[in-house]
Amino acid sequence: MGTDQANQVLEVDVPAPVDFRGRTILVISPRFFGYELRIVEHLRSRGARVDYLNERLGDSAVVKVMLRLATALMKRFSRRYFRRSIERLAGKSYDDVLIISPESCDSEVVQWLRGAFPGARFILYMWDSFENKFPRGVEPYLQLFDKCLTFDERDAATYAIEFRPLFFCDEGPVEGGQPDFAFSFVGTIHSDRYRILRTMVACADAAKLPYFIYPYLPTRLHYWLFRVIKREFKGRRLSDFMFRGMPYQDVLEVLRSSFAIVDVEHPGQQGLTMRTLEVLGAGKKLITTNVNIKKYSFYNSNEIFILDRLNPEVPTTFFREPRGMPSKEFNGAYGLTGWANSIFQ
Structure with a gap:
């Protein structure tokens, strides 16, 4: 390195x-x-x-x-x-x-x-x-x-x-035809993730963009706790959340069906998540809140959109041109x- x-x-x-x-x-x-x-x-x-x-x-x-x-x-x-x-x-x-x-x-x-x-x-x-x-x-x-x-x-x-x-x-780029979703998210709800996702969903609805969200909580206890301490959970029902992790092959299918994938890292985290590298390795576009990704040599603003945690809106122009396939050097390194x-x- x-x-x-x-x-x-x-x-x-x-x-x-x-x-x-x-x-x-x-x-x-x-x-x-x-x-x-x-x-x-x-x-x-x-x-x-x-x-x-x-x-x-x-x-x-x-x-x-x-x-x-x-x-x-x-x-x-x-x-x-x-x-x-x-x-x-x-x-x-x-x-x-x-x-x-x-x-x-x-x-x-x-x-x-x-x-x-x-x-x-x-x-x-x-x-x-x-x-x-x-x-x-x-x-x-x-x-x-x-x-x-x-x-x-x-x-x-x-x-x-x-x-x-x-x-x-090392499974190579995800092959597929026309994506079903402009963006998708599959992951555990923690920190400010749900607030960011709710704002993105509202913007997507207004722009008539299709999306897929799989908000996972480890237990129902987490749901009731978040109902008390998190404002964005007000009015949310148990049925709005998933309490079983999505199998890996199903995650791949969501990846295959999406134009871009959303990654919201923990606010205290510096390193890139597994999801970030999976998305880029699959030849998909990435929407991420992790500004540290700009430090990496593979960063390209046409393929990776840095999402503002306080104003999480993605311009519709980001969804027009698909991303190219990852390089052999990227695959070998990551x-x-x-x-x-x-x-x-």
Whole structure:
């Protein structure tokens, strides 16, 4: 990765290929819309022997909330979970242990893992900001790893670690005929996402533009909580939201049927989301609130529209000309193959 700080351009190089044949890898990652499984499957397809361990002791909404609120209690349960997991893996050896965006896997657990697998190289990859995961500081944790990477350019500079954006799955451009929707959104409702989407929908209705919105909430409890604390939820019904995540193949179908895709990142986030790279890798136009995308060498204002969070309106002219196909260099740098090569270089 080369960074031209003076011009604020981020260039991600196509990494050299890695030979994974016969390599033994332990991947410890939270479940995240199936992306962790796609990483595991990709490594196996290239000849690696891979074991996967969920970074959380469970995936229910209750567990996720407890991890954030009842930290001391959940730490005890999480450590017991990792103890048993390590015992189950006893007798195995690994070349690499990859830990992705940990929340339960604290310093003590990493030390247990290092003791259990002394010959392994330990790699940390963050697809969330350190501020979200380590509010009390991350420096001592980073020292437990042999290699650290993050999708967040600001965190990379702050902690002097490697900057490595996320990836899109190497499935090539999405083929399709005339799009059914001018724009679409499939994602979890958080922060100011719903307010922005409601404004976009009102503008689209006025301009008679077709659209598809899949506003996902993890639980009905989230809906009732947001009814109390978020003004834009006033008058909204349970039926206005989805409480089951959309399967990946269905997401691809929505992508295929859309002229442009909407991406609304968390206000505190600097790095590019998985959705951003999926859209560009599929040869679709992107509507995003993430102004940091202007720093990247692939940015093109004809293909990527920067949405104002306070006035989220898209000119209808943006929907006239379709986007061209991504370059071979873009695919090589930002596809899953390139990501895996960077991580395990």
